[in-house]
Amino acid sequence: MALFRTSFICLLIVGMASIAQAGTLENVKKDGFLKAGTHIENPGFSALDSNGKRVGFDVDFIRAVAAAVDVPEIKYTPLTSKERLPALQSGEIDLLSRTTTHTMSRDVKLGLDFTVTTLYDGQGMMVRKELGITDAKELDGATVCLQTGSTTELNISDFFRKNNISFTPVVFDKQPDVRKAYDTGRCDVHTTDISGLAAQRSLMKNPADHVILSEVISKEPLGPVVRHGDNQWSDIVRWTIWLTMAAEEKGITQANVEEMYAKSKDPEVQRMLGKTGSLWTDLGLDKGAPVRIIKTVGNYGEIFDRNLGPKTPLRMERGLNKQWTEGGLIYAPPFR
């Protein structure tokens, strides 16, 4: 089945007639919906809520882009990590928002464009508390459960190789199966990005029995990806994300965005929200786009708190993902 799906997506690459390189924006507007790829199930990032609606951190950026281009509908394609890049290459989706790590080889060789890093993450390891392990270097001989087809597999191999200790991997196709195998005791270690570990831990039988080790074994800048070659489209995605980041910096929220639009005297806020200047029309969008984006998803801080923050089951701290003004890495270029 997995083989079948991947092959099918690949056939799409083989068969992709000359879909116009540029013009993703026109195509999306013409279709009336945005084709976006995301997780199958990763709570906090992209999962179905009790009403069957797709929600999550990664989903919010898709919704933000849909609001920017003003299409009423989003067509989600749930993808495994193996399928996600071919799906974007082949044109099955126009935007991939699925905790994809920005790496040089992906950026350079695969005809892809990484937009803005929405989450600065790193790969971590989760073990049972009862093992009493505090240092990842004590894991010699451990069995490690992980998901196939991601940078995770290389990082964990590098980590063990570097420290001259050994491990046995058990590799699954889907994150829920990794969790099940770890939870039933097949493995000593569950490894993926720390944010993902938090998400998976929230689904365990007894979340309190598991501890995420402090060791971070890699840099994982995660963010939405688009196809290479359509600069207008990648600019739209970039500036949509940057708008949410700048909005937090300026104190613009989902609740007060209209008020800020009407009353703010800050010239940058006025430019940002499209009241003055032609930043958004130059990008190919309409003047109402920025207010629509913030009204739909809120600012970056709101998106984070709603999906990943301490009040959610994931209980993640902002850490590196604080605004630059507070010592974090979240930094939007000037709207000028």
Add this chain to the structure above:
Amino acid sequence: MSERLAPQNKVPFWRSPQGRAWMFQLCMLGGFLWLAVSMYRNTLVNLKTRGISSGFGFLGNEAGFRIGEVTGIPLPQGGLLWFLLSLVAGLAISQLISRHLKSKSERPMSSKWLSVCLLLCIGLPMLTLYIFRDSVEIVHYTESSSYFMALLTGLGNTLKVTVIGCVASTILGLLVALGRLSPNWLLSNICRWYVELNRNLPVLLQLFFWYFIVLQQLPNVRKSIDLGGWLILNKRGLYLPSLVPQQGAWLFCAAVVVGFAAVWIIHRRARRILDETGIPVKILFPSLAVLIGLPALAWLVGGQPFTLDFPVLKGFNFKGGTGLTPEFTALVVGLTVYVSAFNAEIIRSGIEAVSKGQREAARALAMNERQVMRIVILPQAMRIIVPPMTSEYLAIAKNSSLAVAIGYPEFVSVGGTILNQSGQAVEIVGVWMGVYLCISLLISFGMNIYNSKVALVER
């Protein structure tokens, strides 16, 4: 009459049936080639315009990831050419023998010559392997091996499952089929339900069942079932002591093989004498003498052939020894059980298709039930059984790719990892298709040969 027939020979080529058949075939071939070439070119152009790199050069790059289950792959280094040559020679001589026998008589090749051919085909290459044994390197995949080696390791894992699955599902299928045919009401109904249950549940579901439900009931590592270190069973798998070959291992193994071959020859000879003269020959003692004596002699000459390596609990897991992982077990058990249900039905229908009169006639000749089955029914049923069985074997090979779901590192799983690391989707999917095609063709090829052997009873 002859005048009328004569002009027919002058029918222009494009109007004669053969000519037209050829033309259509050529058109078809041309069309197919055109399609293939345009697809190829289209792909290349598309990949280029999208800035996606292509080609198979990446297969030489370092893989960098680990594979959970690695079977060593014996790769002949210097002796490869000789090995291939001896293989070709063996096949060629066998072919010559079979041609020669066919021209002499209409009868199918007798089993005597068949065994000679087999011996040539297997023995010659084995002999070269033995002679060049120092140049055979057992390659174990590590993180620093290439993508190619990773694929090869995955393929090895797939083949291992396929071979074991085919053999096991055939045996299990035969037992269930005989159970269904049994006059015992209870037994036949149990077998009927076995077939219905397994045939009607999706195979992926069954794999999940075996892996996540059955095998995860086993105890944790620290509470393992332990039989004095000889057998250890827990959630991580089954651990047994492994044999570590020493210097005399080659000699010892050869002696065992020769021993078995000798027993087989003794057995056949005894049978022949019994058939021709009616005098039973006692073969138990000579057989035992050969079977035990030869290896014992080899042991004496070559020294202890193997030492045992016991699994020991060290840190998180048992180290040393050998064993089965739950992933492998779940996959083999799942596929075997699933396919055995189909095999059972095929075998049962084959047996029931042999007409009742055959059975009655055999009984009238005072054969007992076992003889009726072995000598009369099964040989006839085989002709019906073999072709559909081929499809089931193919199904095992292909369904083994479902192992990605339960974490067994077979060909598709490893390929998937490579696909994602390198991004070479088109190439990897191409390799997948090509390899499964080859496996399938090989299985059909072998089964077709076997089929032609069992079907050659018509006169």
